[in-house]
Amino acid sequence: MNIPNELRYSKTHEWVRLEESTAVIGLTDHAQSQLGDLVFVNLPAPGDAVTAGEPMGDVESVKAVSDVYCPVTGLVSAVNTELEDSPQLINEQPYEAWLIRVEKISGTEELLTAAEYEALIASEQE
Amino acid sequence: MEQKTPLYARHIAAGGKMVSFAGWLLPVQYSGIIAEHMAVRTGCGLFDVSHMGELVLQGADALSNLNRLLTNDFTGMEVGQARYSPMCSGGGGVVDDLIVCKLSEHQYFIVVNAANKNKDRDWMAGRLTGSCTLEDRSDAYAQLALQGPRAENILRKLTEDIPKRYYSAVPEGKVAGVSCMVSRTGYTGEDGFELYCAAADAPGLWDALMEAGRGEGLIPCGLGARDTLRLEAGMPLYGHELSDAVNPYEAGLGMFVKPDKPDFIGKEALEHARPVSRCRVGLEVTGRGIAREGCPVYHGERQVGTVTSGTHCPWLGKAVAMALLEAEYRQPGSPVIVEVRGRQIEASVVPLPFYKRS
Numbered sequence: 310m311n312i313p314n315e316l317r318y319s320k321t322h323e324w325v326r327l328e329e330s331t332a333v334i335g336l337t338d339h340a341q342s343q344l345g346d347l348v349f350v351n352l353p354a355p356g357d358a359v360t361a362g363e364p365m366g367d368v369e370s371v372k373a374v375s376d377v378y379c380p381v382t383g384l385v386s387a388v389n390t391e392l393e394d395s396p397q398l399i400n401e402q403p404y405e406a407w408l409i410r411v412e413k414i415s416g417t418e419e420l421l422t423a424a425e426y427e428a429l430i431a432s433e434q435e
Numbered sequence: 436m437e438q439k440t441p442l443y444a445r446h447i448a449a450g451g452k453m454v455s456f457a458g459w460l461l462p463v464q465y466s467g468i469i470a471e472h473m474a475v476r477t478g479c480g481l482f483d484v485s486h487m488g489e490l491v492l493q494g495a496d497a498l499s500n501l502n503r504l505l506t507n508d509f510t511g512m513e514v515g516q517a518r519y520s521p522m523c524s525g526g527g528g529v530v531d532d533l534i535v536c537k538l539s540e541h542q543y544f545i546v547v548n549a550a551n552k553n554k555d556r557d558w559m560a561g562r563l564t565g566s567c568t569l570e571d572r573s574d575a576y577a578q579l580a581l582q583g584p585r586a587e588n589i590l591r592k593l594t595e596d597i598p599k600r601y602y603s604a605v606p607e608g609k610v611a612g613v614s615c616m617v618s619r620t621g622y623t624g625e626d627g628f629e630l631y632c633a634a635a636d637a638p639g640l641w642d643a644l645m646e647a648g649r650g651e652g653l654i655p656c657g658l659g660a661r662d663t664l665r666l667e668a669g670m671p672l673y674g675h676e677l678s679d680a681v682n683p684y685e686a687g688l689g690m691f692v693k694p695d696k697p698d699f700i701g702k703e704a705l706e707h708a709r710p711v712s713r714c715r716v717g718l719e720v721t722g723r724g725i726a727r728e729g730c731p732v733y734h735g736e737r738q739v740g741t742v743t744s745g746t747h748c749p750w751l752g753k754a755v756a757m758a759l760l761e762a763e764y765r766q767p768g769s770p771v772i773v774e775v776r777g778r779q780i781e782a783s784v785v786p787l788p789f790y791k792r793s
Contacts, residue, residue, distance in 0.1 A: 372468065
């Protein structure tokens with residue numbers, strides 16, 4: 310299971326890359342492997358407000374729909390439009406296939422380090 | 436506590452993601468639902484369907500009992516021939532859908548849905564007349580399904596006992612030295628075979644098939660692909676398109692009801708069931724989203740039906756669904772709206788099946 314050290318993680322299996330004043334958000338390798346082949350993503354639009362810990366959209370696999378939670382509070386500055394036609398990029402390259410970028414960040418959820426996230430996954434599988 | 440099929444260890448070894456289904460632990464997928472679905476459409480897939488039930492009806496009055504319990508007519512079958520039929524209650528609703536294979540003049544092999552096995556066994560056993568017994572042989576049997584355009588090539592490496600026609604079987608065949616019934620049936624819309632063997636022989640048979648299929652692209656496939664394949668092929672699933680609240684005419688299964696038979700359970704109710712006021716239709720989602728089971732279907736402001744099964748179909752590359760709609764909206768081309776998680780999504784009625792092999 311791939312868990313890059315330089316990223317931070319939410320308990321709901323999103324990854325966060327904190328750049329200067331922006332957060333880039335995606336789904337972890339563990340998340341995509343649990344979800345299965347993704348066929349649709351529903352994401353917010355640029356300009357939308359997002360709130361840490363709240364659902365910001367959803368992803369659909371062949372079998373089911375799952376909410377995606379935003380780990381930070383702020384405004385959506387960009388959305389990865391490639392995912393509209395190619396949602397399977399999330400399965401193929403979960404750490405390249407970012408979902409949204411958020412600016413004007415005013416708060417975050419509790420974020421885990423790579424080691425803490427690895428421990429979380431292990432405990433969930435017991 | 437779920438039951439394990441005889442192939443449980445094979446699923447774990449092959450990386451199967453195990454889930455609970457109808458009281459059994461089975462793989463929903465191995466490599467991925469889409470890859471498995473495409474393998475069956477283009478090459479071959481191998482499924483463990485040992486959870487299904489197998490009942491044997493035997494006796495001088497076996498045929499008359501079959502004809503009374505089920506809506507189809509089982510007269511005039513050859514040994515090894517199979518027929519599909521609904522089984523109805525007195526009110527005309529469906530108790531289960533099943534396949535009957537004639538083993539001999541007085542012996543019939545009945546394959547039933549896993550979820551309904553106990554119900555079907557008790558229903559039938561309680562309604563037998565004359566010289567006839569019903570035996571539940573489900574625990575003795577394992578079932579493997581080999582499905583796809585390359586299925587025959589693969590099977591031919593292991594046996595000559597290959598039924599020639601769709602819906603026929605070789606009751607006493609030998610595949611890789613394993614005794615089994617080889618049936619040319621399936622739930623995928625492709626050519627393929629269902630193999631019924633003794634539970635203890637299942638792992639060896641699985642291994643032989645996987646080995647024989649090595650150069651032909653054979654991969655193991657799970658319940659997820661089983662569902663997307665049957666839905667794409669427009670095949671009904673009990674608990675979705677069929678239930679005790681739906682009669683065979685509403686489900687589009689009229690060709691399996693023989694009203695000229697002297698008597699069968701549900702005959703009188705079904706005599707008054709046509710024309711139907713609602714019926715099973717195919718829907719193609721034209722907007723963005725996936726229509727799923729339970730989603731209401733609207734025409735204008737009014738709800739005219741409900742989705743019974745729906746998913747993204749890998750071969751077609753689009754979201755399709757089956758729904759039970761008021762009959763006046765059944766015409767292909769009828770525009771409808773499906774409500775999916777609070778969003779209105781455009782869809783259109785299309786003919787069934789969505790996919791037919793060429």
